[in-house]
Amino acid sequence: xxxxxxxxxGQSREESTTLQGGRRRRRPNLLPxxxxxxxxxxxxxxxxxxxxxxxxxxxxHYGREQAFGKPATWTGFGNYTKVLTDxxxxxxxxxxxxxxxxxxxxTMVLGTLVALLMQRLSRxxxxxxxxxxxxxxxxPALTSVIVWGWMFDTDYGVINYVLTKVTGHSWMxxxxxxxxxxxxxxxxxxxxWQGVPFIAFTMYAGLSQVDHEITEAAQIDGAxxxxxxxxxxxxxxxQVVVVLVVLSVIWDLRVFAQVYALQGIGGIAEKTxxxxxxxxxKGTATGDYGVSAAAAVxxxxxxxxxxxxxxxxxxxxxxx
Amino acid sequence: MSVAVAPVRAVRATTAVNRQTARSRWSRAGxxxxxxxxxxxxxxxxxxxxxxxxxxxxxxxxTTPTFFPGPSDFTLRNYHTAMFxxxxxxxxxxxxxxxxxxxxxxxxxxxxxxxxSVAIGRFLFRGRRTFIIAILxxxxxxxEAMMLTYFRLIDGAHGLNTILxxxxxxxxxxxxxxxxxxxxxxxxxPKELEHAAMIDGCSRSGAFWRxxxxxxxxxxxxxxxxxxxxxxxxxxxxxxxxxxxxxxxLPVWLRTFQQATRATDxxxxxxxxxxxxxxxxIFFLFVQGRMTGGLVSGAVKG
Numbered sequence: 001x002x003x004x005x006x007x008x009x010g011q012s013r014e015e016s017t018t019l020q021g022g023r024r025r026r027r028p029n030l031l032p033x034x035x036x037x038x039x040x041x042x043x044x045x046x047x048x049x050x051x052x053x054x055x056x057x058x059x060x061h062y063g064r065e066q067a068f069g070k071p072a073t074w075t076g077f078g079n080y081t082k083v084l085t086d087x088x089x090x091x092x093x094x095x096x097x098x099x100x101x102x103x104x105x106x107t108m109v110l111g112t113l114v115a116l117l118m119q120r121l122s123r124x125x126x127x128x129x130x131x132x133x134x135x136x137x138x139x140p141a142l143t144s145v146i147v148w149g150w151m152f153d154t155d156y157g158v159i160n161y162v163l164t165k166v167t168g169h170s171w172m173x174x175x176x177x178x179x180x181x182x183x184x185x186x187x188x189x190x191x192x193w194q195g196v197p198f199i200a201f202t203m204y205a206g207l208s209q210v211d212h213e214i215t216e217a218a219q220i221d222g223a224x225x226x227x228x229x230x231x232x233x234x235x236x237x238x239q240v241v242v243v244l245v246v247l248s249v250i251w252d253l254r255v256f257a258q259v260y261a262l263q264g265i266g267g268i269a270e271k272t273x274x275x276x277x278x279x280x281x282k283g284t285a286t287g288d289y290g291v292s293a294a295a296a297v298x299x300x301x302x303x304x305x306x307x308x309x310x311x312x313x314x315x316x317x318x319x320x
Numbered sequence: 321m322s323v324a325v326a327p328v329r330a331v332r333a334t335t336a337v338n339r340q341t342a343r344s345r346w347s348r349a350g351x352x353x354x355x356x357x358x359x360x361x362x363x364x365x366x367x368x369x370x371x372x373x374x375x376x377x378x379x380x381x382x383t384t385p386t387f388f389p390g391p392s393d394f395t396l397r398n399y400h401t402a403m404f405x406x407x408x409x410x411x412x413x414x415x416x417x418x419x420x421x422x423x424x425x426x427x428x429x430x431x432x433x434x435x436x437s438v439a440i441g442r443f444l445f446r447g448r449r450t451f452i453i454a455i456l457x458x459x460x461x462x463x464e465a466m467m468l469t470y471f472r473l474i475d476g477a478h479g480l481n482t483i484l485x486x487x488x489x490x491x492x493x494x495x496x497x498x499x500x501x502x503x504x505x506x507x508x509x510p511k512e513l514e515h516a517a518m519i520d521g522c523s524r525s526g527a528f529w530r531x532x533x534x535x536x537x538x539x540x541x542x543x544x545x546x547x548x549x550x551x552x553x554x555x556x557x558x559x560x561x562x563x564x565x566x567x568x569x570l571p572v573w574l575r576t577f578q579q580a581t582r583a584t585d586x587x588x589x590x591x592x593x594x595x596x597x598x599x600x601x602i603f604f605l606f607v608q609g610r611m612t613g614g615l616v617s618g619a620v621k622g
Contacts, residue, residue, distance in 0.1 A: 035439035036451060037434045040501060046492035047458050054469045067472070072366045114358055117351060130358070132362035138604035139366060140553040142571050143593040147369040149587050151441035157384045158368065174381065193365070257555045264578055276464030283468040291556040307460040314456055 019099055043128075051300075058293035067289070079294035088270070089278070096274040099184050100252040107248055116229075118204050123310075137197035141257050143318065148190045149265040152176045174249045177266040184272070192250060199244055206240040207233055208319025239313070246310040250303060256280075276298055326483075358360040359430070369597070373398050373590040398591035405588070409565040414573035416551060417483065417562070421569060425551040430544050432491075433498035434536075438528075442504030446602035455496040460545045463493055464556065471560050473490060486558060490551045498543050505539025506532075516537040549600055570596045 015122050058079055060072040083089050114133070118126050140145075151158050154175050163171040178184050210233055216227050234241075256276035263277070273281060277301060283292030372380055376395045379386045386393060403411045440448055441446075470489055471480075479485025509532050517527040555571035562568050568576075574596055577589040 021465070028443065029443065032439040032443035032445040035435040039436035040451070042432060042491060042495060043454070043458065045486055047461070050466055050469045050473055050492075051461065053473060054466060057469065072591060117354055117358065120347075120351050121355055122348075123354055128359050129355050129362075134605060135366045135382035135601065136362040138597075138601040140571070140597055140600050142553065142555045142574060143597045144365065144575065146589060146593050149367045150372065150590065151365065153586065156381050156383070156385070156586065161383070161385050177420075189369075196498060199360070204446070220450070250460065254462045254464055260556065261575070264575065264614055265584075276462065276467075278466055289468055289472070297489055299465045300461055303460050303462050304457065307457075311453070311456045311460065315453060316450060 006296065025214050027229040047252045054293050054296055054300075057289055058297045059105055060290050062288075062290040062293070064287040067287070072290075076289065077274050080298075082208075082291050082293045083298065086217055090249055092273055092275065092278045095184075095272075096253060099188065100249060103191050103195070103252045104245065104248045106188065106198055107195040107252075108245060110192060111196045111244075112203050114196060114200035115203035115207055117191055118200065133197035133200055137193065139195065142261055144190055145265070147263040148186065148193075149262065152186050154266075175266070177262065178268070180271040182269065183262065183267045187255075187258060187272075190258060190262075191255065193250070195248065199248070202240060202244060203237065210236045243310060243313065246307060253303070253306075330344050366517055366601075370589050372587060373594045377585075377587055380590075398597070401585065401588040402592040402595060408576045409568050409573050409591060410593075411573065413566055414568045414570050417567060418570040420483045421487050421490065422548055422551040423482060424545055425490040425545045428487070428491050429494050429498050429547045430540060432495060433543065434540065436499045437502035437506050441503040442511075455499055457497045459500075463489075467556065470557065474561060479561075481562055481564045486561045486569070489557045489561065491552060493554075494547045495524040495552050495555075498547055501543045502536075502539055505536055505543075506568060508539075509535045522560065542607045545603050549603060549607075552600055 011181075048051075049096060057072075059074060059076060060066075061075045062072045063076070066072045080085055113130070117127055121129065121178075151250055153162070154173055159176075160171040160174050163169075163174075168178060176186050194207075215232055223231070259272065259274050263272060269277075269281065274301070279292050279295045281298050282295060283289050371386070371389055374394050374396070375386060375389060376393060376397065378603070379389070379393050438449075439445075440452060474480055474485045475489070479488065512530050513535075514524075514527040517531045518524060522530065551569065554569075558569045558572045559575070562572055572591055574589070577592060578584050
């Protein structure tokens, strides 16, 4: 019984076996630390330092003069008070969250439906759907916005043309991006179009792991398709769903390039900015980096809080 | 009694089966129809980009769009405009910048991530868990919030409008994910293979380079392509760091097609978008299988 190897925490498995063998005693192995060092340096210099710098700036009065060399003065929580009492910040935050909730909902529901559909298709049809999804997924974010911008174009856009044909009303000359609400509809269409493939493929892979014997047994016992979905498939893929929802929430809250590019095509920036864009334009337009940094710190904390479950789950997975 | 009942039951059973097959035939047709709709909705924007890029201007700017262009509608003029028009930032220098910064990111990230992933995938050591938590947390820090900080730091290091300045940001963005992904590939190679080679007389490092490393090659290719896609597509940091026309990367160059002062040349823009998107789409098709597989194998097992 005494031969069962016990691995002490912080000790490599190789080391412990050699210790048990008692042939030689090795110095603590420094190789892993040496392998890690280059990445560690890069992460500390290129991520750690900027984050520290951001936090410092958020407690300073840092405007245009400071950017040209005037020493910054400390303001304590002044920048944070400014951000939190700024009405446009709360409006933007509400807008960002409302948009995120809608986008995540539609991406998840459509993605899951496509996954369920793929399960019920013959191999040929499934490949057809996969190829389509892959193409949408592979498109770079910026080019997608540009292409959808062209499709939603006021004068020559294919969508206005089709809507005119289908509804009988004239949609020609309809400006989609001018009204903030329909701006977000267009943005949502773009994000859902790009987001569905990832959800669909992952859900499909997850659903494929559900044991067929269980579903068949349930079917024989008289469970309807609806019951089978909620009582067998959903518990089976629950963890996948949690991860996907957390990732989608993060992605849709962080969305920057798409909003920024769509505003470039046409759209009122003040009424359509989301979290990232607001922080950026706050910093560049007013030159008040301190306030912008405070808002950025708030955003970072929010993102870390949201991703807490995901990070914890991933680490637990690693420990197994 | 039982003799009389049996056939009735059999008949009932067959009608039920018939009803079942008829119903499943209908539902199959329904599923196929939905599948076609999903396919068309996914593909249409890509199709529209490519087909518009070959249309002459009078067909692009037409109240009736051309859904199925004929041979007479085919022109390469939009591509010529995109690549050689002197009126805006030039395509080829932008292509060169994009390639340079992408390759820099790719090479540095792969080397660093390879070393780090071997460390956390093959060894148990003090600080391993902390490092893993750090990589996961770092990925959740939104780069969007850090833009102005990076801008000022890179400006301070005289790195604006340089490949090195932009590359540094890309390496920082891509490295954590790359380490994490490669680590999965490292742990997937059984240690027993290395041990067997060592028993056969290989040194420890010999066993690693001859046995494990070749098995990691697909992982290196996949993560490399991922880094390539990220750096090639990135637009936001490129926009603020590479502001000079001669320093622009392709995504920033794409933006020069849309200027407030004149009507957008949609044909030229679609040709430009196609040029930027096509290499990525092709690369993406190579790696996609690995991007969903990892998440599921990790999350479903639990």
